[in-house]
Amino acid sequence: MSTAYVEIICVGNELLIGKTLNTNAHWLAKKITSLGLPVRRITVVGDDLDEISSIVRESIQRKPAFIIVTGGLGPTFDDKTLEGVAKALDKDLEENKEALEMIRKTYERYVAEGRMEKFEMTPYRVKMARLPRGAKPLPNPVGTAPGVLIEHKDVSLVMLPGVPQEMMAIFEESIEPLLREISGNLTFYETSLEVRGVPESDMAPIIEEVMRDNPYVYIKSHPRISEKTHHIELHFSTTSDEQDAARRRIERAILQISEIIRVRGGRIQAIQI
Amino acid sequence: MSTAYVEIICVGNELLIGKTLNTNAHWLAKKITSLGLPVRRITVVGDDLDEISSIVRESIQRKPAFIIVTGGLGPTFDDKTLEGVAKALDKDLEENKEALEMIRKTYERYVAEGRMEKFEMTPYRVKMARLPRGAKPLPNPVGTAPGVLIEHKDVSLVMLPGVPQEMMAIFEESIEPLLREISGNLTFYETSLEVRGVPESDMAPIIEEVMRDNPYVYIKSHPRISEKTHHIELHFSTTSDEQDAARRRIERAILQISEIIRVRGGRIQAIQI
Numbered sequence: 001m002s003t004a005y006v007e008i009i010c011v012g013n014e015l016l017i018g019k020t021l022n023t024n025a026h027w028l029a030k031k032i033t034s035l036g037l038p039v040r041r042i043t044v045v046g047d048d049l050d051e052i053s054s055i056v057r058e059s060i061q062r063k064p065a066f067i068i069v070t071g072g073l074g075p076t077f078d079d080k081t082l083e084g085v086a087k088a089l090d091k092d093l094e095e096n097k098e099a100l101e102m103i104r105k106t107y108e109r110y111v112a113e114g115r116m117e118k119f120e121m122t123p124y125r126v127k128m129a130r131l132p133r134g135a136k137p138l139p140n141p142v143g144t145a146p147g148v149l150i151e152h153k154d155v156s157l158v159m160l161p162g163v164p165q166e167m168m169a170i171f172e173e174s175i176e177p178l179l180r181e182i183s184g185n186l187t188f189y190e191t192s193l194e195v196r197g198v199p200e201s202d203m204a205p206i207i208e209e210v211m212r213d214n215p216y217v218y219i220k221s222h223p224r225i226s227e228k229t230h231h232i233e234l235h236f237s238t239t240s241d242e243q244d245a246a247r248r249r250i251e252r253a254i255l256q257i258s259e260i261i262r263v264r265g266g267r268i269q270a271i272q273i
Numbered sequence: 274m275s276t277a278y279v280e281i282i283c284v285g286n287e288l289l290i291g292k293t294l295n296t297n298a299h300w301l302a303k304k305i306t307s308l309g310l311p312v313r314r315i316t317v318v319g320d321d322l323d324e325i326s327s328i329v330r331e332s333i334q335r336k337p338a339f340i341i342v343t344g345g346l347g348p349t350f351d352d353k354t355l356e357g358v359a360k361a362l363d364k365d366l367e368e369n370k371e372a373l374e375m376i377r378k379t380y381e382r383y384v385a386e387g388r389m390e391k392f393e394m395t396p397y398r399v400k401m402a403r404l405p406r407g408a409k410p411l412p413n414p415v416g417t418a419p420g421v422l423i424e425h426k427d428v429s430l431v432m433l434p435g436v437p438q439e440m441m442a443i444f445e446e447s448i449e450p451l452l453r454e455i456s457g458n459l460t461f462y463e464t465s466l467e468v469r470g471v472p473e474s475d476m477a478p479i480i481e482e483v484m485r486d487n488p489y490v491y492i493k494s495h496p497r498i499s500e501k502t503h504h505i506e507l508h509f510s511t512t513s514d515e516q517d518a519a520r521r522r523i524e525r526a527i528l529q530i531s532e533i534i535r536v537r538g539g540r541i542q543a544i545q546i
Contacts, residue, residue, distance in 0.1 A: 013493060016312045017461070018303025019508065020495075022295055025317070030291025039289045040324070044298070044315035047493075051313070058331075075474035076494055077481050115502060116472060124477040142498060144474070165498045188290070199389060201348035201417065204397040208350050220286060220320075221349055222293075225415060225438045229388060235292065 004065035004182050006032050008042040009055055011071035011081050012162055015044045024070045024167055031171065032068075035179045036186025036239060040064065047072060052084025060088070060155055065182055067155060068175070071162030073145040075124040081159055082148065086132040089152055099129035099137035099146045106144045138174040142166045147174060189246035190237040191272060193254060198266035199230045206260050207234075214253040216240070277338035277455050279305050281315040282328055284344035284354050285435055288317045297343045297440055304444065305341075308452045309459025309512060313337065320345060325357025333361070333428055338455055340428060341448070344435030346418040348397040354432055355421065359405040362425055372402035372410035372419045379417045411447040415439045420447060462519035463510040464545060466527060471539035472503045479533050480507075487526040489513070 008028050014020040022044065029039045043059070045051040052072070059067050072081030086093050100121075107119040128145045131137060138147030140161065147170035148159040158175055160167040195203070200223045207219050222233040236253055240246035258268055281301050287293040295317065302312045316332070318324040325345070332340050345354030359366050373394075380392040401418045404410060411420030413434065420443035421432040431448055433440040468476070473496045480492050495506040509526055513519035531541055 013491070014495065014508065016302055016315065017306040017463075017510065018299050018301070018312075019463070021299045026291050026294045028291070029289055033290040039291075040319065041328075042289065042317035046313065055314075074494075074496070076477040077484075078493060110472070122474065122478075124474045128474075143496070144472075163496055163498060190290075190292070199383070199417075201395065201397045201401075204349040205395075211350075218286070220351060221347075222287065223347070223416070223436055225436060235287065237290065 005038045005040045006066045006068060006179075007059045007062065007064040008032075008039060009059060009067060009069045010042070010044045010162075011047060011052055011069060011084075012044070013046045013078070015071075016046050024162065024164055027164070027168060028068060028070070028171070031176070032179060033188050035176065036183035036188055037065075037179055038239075047078040047080055049080050049084050049087065052080055053087035056085050056088035056157070060152065060157075064155060066175075066179065067157045068171075069157065069159045070167050073128065073148070073159060073161045075127055075145075079127075079145075082131060085148075085150070085157060085159065089132060089150070091132040091134065093130045094133050095126065096129050096131040096135065096137055099131055099148075100126065102137055102139055102146045103129055103144055106140070138170050140166055140170055141173065142169045146170075149174070185241040186239055187241070187243060187246065188237065188239050189243070189250060190235065191250050191254065192236070193234040193257070193271055194269035195232045195234055195261055196229050196267045196269055198232065198261060198264055200232055202264070203232055203234070206257060206264075210253055210257045210260070213256060214249060217249050217253040219253065219257070278311045278313045279339045279341060279452075280332045280335065280337040281305075281312060282332060282340060282342045283315070283317045283435075284320060284325055284342060284357075285317070286319045286351070288344075289319050297435065297437055300437070300441060301341060301343070301444070304449070305452065306461050308449065309456035309461055310338075310452055311512075320351040320353055322353050322357050322360065325354055326360040329358050329361035329430070333425065333430075337428060339448075339452065340430045341444075342430065342432045343440050346401065346421070346432060346434045348400055348418070352400075352418075355404060358421075358423070358430060358432065362405060362423070362430075364405040364407065366403040367406050368399065369402050369404040369408065369410055372404055372421075373399065375410055375412055375419045376402055376417055379413070411443050413439055413443055414446065415442045419443075422447070458514040459512055460514075460516060460519065461510065461512050462516070462523060463508065464523050464527065465509070466507040466530070466544055467542035468505045468507055468534055469502050469540045469542055471505065471534060471537055473505055475537070476505060476507070479530060479537075483526055483530045483533070486529060487522060490522050490526040492526065492530070 072079045110116045136149045143166040150157040220235045224231040345352045383389045409422045416439040423430040497504040
């Protein structure tokens with residue numbers, strides 16, 4: 001089993017002031033997990049050069065296989081991700097011809113589609129093509145700022161725009177295939193049970209017992225607030241290179257825990273597969 | 274103006290596998306910002322002792338006024354936050370009498386309300402009262418696990434449960450007053466404008482100009498994907514100890530930017546105040 005893992009870094013003041021809910025981290029975490037790779041850490045920092053370069057440097061030192069950075073690739077003064085990454089890697093920013101060509105084509109398409117009257121390559125547009133030396137631009141099928149890939153020692157750094165549709169499109173087109181390569185055939189398999197009538201503190205020893213008997217299955221309890229009764233979601237997950245084996249493992253654990261819960265007077269309300 | 278700031282740490286595998294959207298971080302960030310204190314970093318780690326103790330140690334070294342940790346206070350084996358914090362601070366965990374009393378009273382209430390038949394103080398329930406030495410338990414008006422406050426050098430560490438209703442209730446009752454004390458009268462003031470018809474790369478120099486003329490106002494553009502036209506949300510914010518001054522500052526910036534946008538052929542669709 002691979003020990004390669006991923007870190008996610010999200011850049012944006014809007015996340016730190018609670019203006020925007022971090023759906024990007026959620027989408028990426030779910031996607032990467034489903035590809036069989038664990039996400040070990042998610043960090044949010046503001047649009048600040050020192051904050052960005054610090055977190056990138058710290059993350060590289062932890063040696064993840066991939067660092068995925070979202071946000072801060074656009075044309076405005078506070079889009080500082082590439083400058084921060086360049087600083088962390090001690091590289092210069094330079095105009096990347098391939099990136100510039102991608103940006104030009106997008107604006108030419110906007111003009112052709114009537115979304116803009118005319119188009120000039122202003123310094124603000126060129127800014128999106130100023131990449132750390134040695135970086136590779138990734139096509140953005142939805143917006144203007146290209147994604148960016150940098151191979152640094154054993155870490156692949158991926159920079160994606162903060163606009164969700166652009167982030168998702170570049171990820172699926174350019175990054176998902178790379179992650180599949182390093183994860184091999186691993187897949188993540190999960191199921192949930194809704195349990196009522198047993199307090200979480202009484203579920204605790206039951207979970208321990210069932211996890212001891214089912215060593216590859218991870219069981220986590222999520223208590224739900226409800227007025228009249230104890231209500232818990234039990235989440236079962238496992239990672240395996242064989243779908244059927246993964247499903248069987250989880251089924252076995254569910255069978256065992258269901259039996260114990262019934263004996264204790266609890267009720268299993270629903271199973272989500 | 275105070276330079277005190279806050280860091281948020283969220284503990285939970287469910288966040289790293291993308292099962293749960295991190296609404297806790299969003300709620301806390303919004304709340305803390307509205308109290309006039311900046312949030313500088315948000316980190317998510319899993320239910321892992323070393324990960325928890327590492328991030329707490331790293332965060333303390335950055336010297337925030339407050340570190341707010343959510344998740345991992347419950348009775349199950351993978352609730353490891355207090356153990357991780359104790360390890361980071363090099364303190365022992367010990368049974369806290371006040372915390373134990375809080376937990377006992379909650380279960381006694383459950384029995385009185387008919388939610389449980391009887392109640393025993395099992396090791397799993399006692400676990401929620403095992404706090405780092407010197408810690409102060411914070412009453413949980415909604416669930417069983419108390420919150421925890423630790424004063425360590427110049428940092429206040431606050432541990433809150435991961436269940437949103439419990440986290441919010443303890444924060445509002447016990448932490449909000451402490452944050453108000455250090456932020457003084459500072460408040461955060463924000464407004465948004467919806468702009469159509471100007472691409473973000475053309476808004477960039479306009480934003481710079483208006484921010485230069487309105488030095489206390491921060492303007493951030495958030496492009497929205499739309500098929501036919503350029504669509505941007507402009508977000509204006511400022512922090513001040515005087516409500517009226519803050520509002521006037523933002524109004525002045527909006528007036529100036531609106532004029533420029535109209536001249537450029539853009540349309541202002543809506544103003545949110």
